[in-house]
Amino acid sequence: MNVKHQYQSLVVIEERVPLANLHVVVPMKRLDQAKSRLAEVLPPATRHALALEMLERVVKAMRDWRMEIAEEQKHNESPIAHRQSPTLWLLSPDPTVLALAPTYAARPLFDPTGDLNGALELARDTLRADGADGMLIIPGDVPLITPGDVDSLVQLLASGADMVLAPDGERNGTNAMGLRLPSALPFQFGLNSFEKHTAAARQLGLHTHVVTSATLALDVDTAESYERYRELSVEH
Numbered sequence: 001m002n003v004k005h006q007y008q009s010l011v012v013i014e015e016r017v018p019l020a021n022l023h024v025v026v027p028m029k030r031l032d033q034a035k036s037r038l039a040e041v042l043p044p045a046t047r048h049a050l051a052l053e054m055l056e057r058v059v060k061a062m063r064d065w066r067m068e069i070a071e072e073q074k075h076n077e078s079p080i081a082h083r084q085s086p087t088l089w090l091l092s093p094d095p096t097v098l099a100l101a102p103t104y105a106a107r108p109l110f111d112p113t114g115d116l117n118g119a120l121e122l123a124r125d126t127l128r129a130d131g132a133d134g135m136l137i138i139p140g141d142v143p144l145i146t147p148g149d150v151d152s153l154v155q156l157l158a159s160g161a162d163m164v165l166a167p168d169g170e171r172n173g174t175n176a177m178g179l180r181l182p183s184a185l186p187f188q189f190g191l192n193s194f195e196k197h198t199a200a201a202r203q204l205g206l207h208t209h210v211v212t213s214a215t216l217a218l219d220v221d222t223a224e225s226y227e228r229y230r231e232l233s234v235e236h
Contacts, residue, residue, distance in 0.1 A: 018158055019133055019134040019154075019157065019158045019180070020133055021087075021130075021131050021132050021133050021134065022086040022087075022132065022133070022134035022135075022136065022154065022157075022158075023086055023087045023088075023089060023127045023130070023132040023134065023135055023136070024062060024086050024087070024088050024089065024135075024136045024137075024138060025089045025091050025109075025120070025123045025127070025135060025136070025137050025138075026055070026058060026059065026062070026088070026089065026090055026091065026106070026138055026139070026140050027091040027092065027111075027116055027119060027120065027123075027137065027139055027140065028051070028055055028090065028091065028092040028094065028097045028139075028140040029051075029092070029093075029094070029116075030092070030093050030094040030097075030114075031048050031051055031052070031094050031096060031097065032044070032048070034047060034048065034050075034051035034141075035047040035050055035051055035141070035220065035221070037221045037222065038050075038220075038221070038222070038223065038226060040223070041223045041226065042226070050220070050226075051140070051141070053143070054140060054141050054142075054143035054220065055097070055100075055140040055141075057143040057144075057145070057233075058138060058139075058140050058141075058142060058143065058145055059088075059104045059106070061145045061146055061147050061149070061150060062088055062104075062138070062147075062150060063104070063105070064147045065147035065150040065151055066085045066086070066088075068147060068151075069085050070085060086134075086136070086154075087107065087130070087132075088104065088105065088106040088107065089106060089107050089108075089109050089123065089126075089127075090104065090106045090107070090108050090109065091109045091111055091119055091120075091123050092108075092109075092110070092111055093110065093111040093112070093113075093114050093119075098110060109122075109123055109126060116187075116189050116190070117186075117187040117188065117189055117190070120137065120187040120189070121187060123135075124179075124181070124183070127181065128181055128182060132181055133180065133181050134157055134158070134178065134179070134180055134181060135178070135179045135181055135183075136150075136153060136154065136157070136176070136177070136178045136179075137176065137177045137178070137179075138150070138176050139175065139176070139219070141219055141220055141221075142175050142176065142216055142218065142219055143218075143220065143229060143233065144214075144215040144216070144218050144229070144232055144233070145176075145215055145216055146215050149166075149176075149211075149213050149215055149216050152211055152213070153166065153176055153178050153211060154178070156178070156209045156211065157178040157179075157180065157209075160207060161178070161180070161207050161208060161209045162179070162180050162183065162201070162206035162207045162208065163177065163178065163179055163180070163183070163185060163197075163201050163206045163207070163208045163209070164176075164177065164178035164208070164209045164210075164211060165177055165178075165194065165197055165198065165208065165209070165210050165211065166210075166211045166212070166213060166216040166217075167194040167210065167212070167217070168194070168217055168218075168219055169217040169218060171194055172191075172192060172193075172194060172195075173189075173190075173191075173192075173193050173194060173219065174189055174193040174194050174197055175216050175217065175219055176211075176216055177197070183206075184204060185197070185200055185201060185204060185206065186200055188200065198210070218232070
């Protein structure tokens with residue numbers, strides 16, 4: 001299935017220094033809290049399994065994208081910096097989730113806050129200490145994400161954007177974010193986060209790109225979106 005991406009630039013982008021050290025963070029809630037908004041239609045054990053299934057799909061998209069990069073490098077003696085395979089982090093307060101990190105060729109990062117925005121602040125500080133100049137945030141519950149989605153986000157960030165955003169289907173939430181580091185952007189994931197993030201970016205004068213992708217737009221938080229996911233997951 002071919003997926004078309006639409007791009008909207010909120011600020012004219014100037015040529016920037018290419019990214020040299022991109023890191024990807026996949027945040028994940030505690031499994032006993034995951035998909036709580038589906039409690040009326042799914043029992044706890046099913047929600048637990050669903051959360052792990054979606055995480056696996058997100059990480060698989062990342063793994064497939066990194067494999068594509070590795071294949072490119074075999075045929076390119078001087079690969080562009082931002083095409084280097086990035087470091088992958090699994091961010092969670094749940095020890096069971098963090099224990100999966102080696103399976104995904106990821107680095108575990110414990111979230112002591114239990115709050116997504118606070119955890120991402122911690123992750124940003126950790127990445128900066130590790131020399132990162134770019135940060136891509138892909139939540140563990142956007143299960144239809146494709147390697148092409150990941151590549152689009154990275155390419156736009158590498159081409160000069162300070163921030164790249166992918167909204168949900170309602171353009172209410174933020175389903176993926178890319179940032180050049182260092183960045184003072186406050187993380188505001190949650191209700192109306194897309195509007196809050198774009199407003200904060202304007203206030204800070206950030207060069208911003210918005211990516212509209214059908215596969216990135218679906219997050220599974222309602223009975224309707226769950227059924228939609230089950231229908232579409234057969235195609236992916």
